[in-house]
Amino acid sequence: GAGVSQSPSNKVTEKGKDVELRCDPISGHTALYWYRQSLGQGLEFLIYFQGNSAPDKSGLPSDRFSAERTGGSVSTLTIQRTQQEDSAVYLCASGVQREPQHFGDGTRLSIL
Amino acid sequence: EDQVTQSPEALRLQEGESSSLNCSYTVSGLRGLFWYRQDPGKGPEFLFTLYSAGEEKEKERLKATLTKKESFLHITAPKPEDSATYLCAVQVMDSSYKLIFGSGTRLLVRP
Numbered sequence: 001g002a003g004v005s006q007s008p009s010n011k012v013t014e015k016g017k018d019v020e021l022r023c024d025p026i027s028g029h030t031a032l033y034w035y036r037q038s039l040g041q042g043l044e045f046l047i048y049f050q051g052n053s054a055p056d057k058s059g060l061p062s063d064r065f066s067a068e069r070t071g072g073s074v075s076t077l078t079i080q081r082t083q084q085e086d087s088a089v090y091l092c093a094s095g096v097q098r099e100p101q102h103f104g105d106g107t108r109l110s111i112l
Numbered sequence: 113e114d115q116v117t118q119s120p121e122a123l124r125l126q127e128g129e130s131s132s133l134n135c136s137y138t139v140s141g142l143r144g145l146f147w148y149r150q151d152p153g154k155g156p157e158f159l160f161t162l163y164s165a166g167e168e169k170e171k172e173r174l175k176a177t178l179t180k181k182e183s184f185l186h187i188t189a190p191k192p193e194d195s196a197t198y199l200c201a202v203q204v205m206d207s208s209y210k211l212i213f214g215s216g217t218r219l220l221v222r223p
Contacts, residue, residue: 004155031209042116043156043199043213056208091155097209098143103155 002026004104006092012110013082021077021107025094032075033101034067038088046090049075050097079109087111114139118200118214125221128189133217135200136182145183146211147176148199156199159185190221 005024013019025032034046045059049069060066064083069075079086089108093101115138125131137145144163148156160169162178169176173194175186185198197218201211 033210035211035213042215043201043211045210045212048208048210050209056210058208059210093155095209098203100146100158100161101209101211102158103148105153105155 004092004094004102006090006104006107008107009105010108010110012112014112015084016081018078018080019082019109021079021090021092021109023075023077023092023094023104025073025075025092026102029094029096029102030072031095031097031101032069033093033095034075034077035091035093036088037091037106043091046077082109082111084111114202114204114212116200116202116212116214118198118217120217121215122218123220125187125190125219127191127221127223130186130188130190132187133185133198133200133219134182135185135214137200137202138181139202139204139212141205143203143205143209145178146201146203147183147185148201150197150199150216159198187219190219192221192223195219195221 007022030051032049035043047067048056064080067077089106091106093103095101119134147159150156160176165180197216199216201213
């Protein structure tokens with residue numbers, strides 16, 4: 001069946017520009033997560049959406065990062081005024097509460 | 113602070129040479145422990161979930177075990193296609209179901 005889909009797969013942009021990353025979760029999965037994987041580091045939690053509940057934004061590193069999930073399905077992660085330290089692979093996962101999360105292949109973001 | 117530590121960072125094995133990867137954790141309350149496999153340029157692929165001490169799960173050449181302080185991923189008679197990064201993550205007893213990951217073990221199996 002269809003897995004988690006992320007787009008674009010690669011994004012190169014200049015410092016100071018805004019970027020939007022998209023995630024299409026597995027159909028029927030009520031939970032959606034964003035993680036960041038920086039070179040040489042583990043996966044770092046960013047934000048969690050569960051149904052119509054208020055999102056858990058505790059992992060967002062600064063107010064330049066925001067995310068939304070429309071209609072309980074597609075999610076967009078937005079990074080404003082990008083900095084070089086934002087370069088990383090941004091991974092989206094979906095699941096159902098305590099059940100295993102299923103990951104997309106990520107968006108590799110490079111800030112010049 | 114909830115923490116996950118994996119060892120070794122990297123492991124080289126000959127084909128057929130069995131070994132184990134370690135994941136030790138310190139958490140306020142464990143909801144579940146997850147093992148993932150990650151290939152270069154890909155997202156993590158789910159392998160196992162363990163929920164309570166003493167639990168074991170098996171899949172082909174892999175076997176995961178759990179105690180109150182750590183988990184092991186045993187690889188029996190590995191093949192070159194088992195080469196990947198193996199990630200351990202915990203889910204803690206809070207309102208979020210987020211995963212806290214270790215930094216992974218890079219496994220290389222030589223033919």
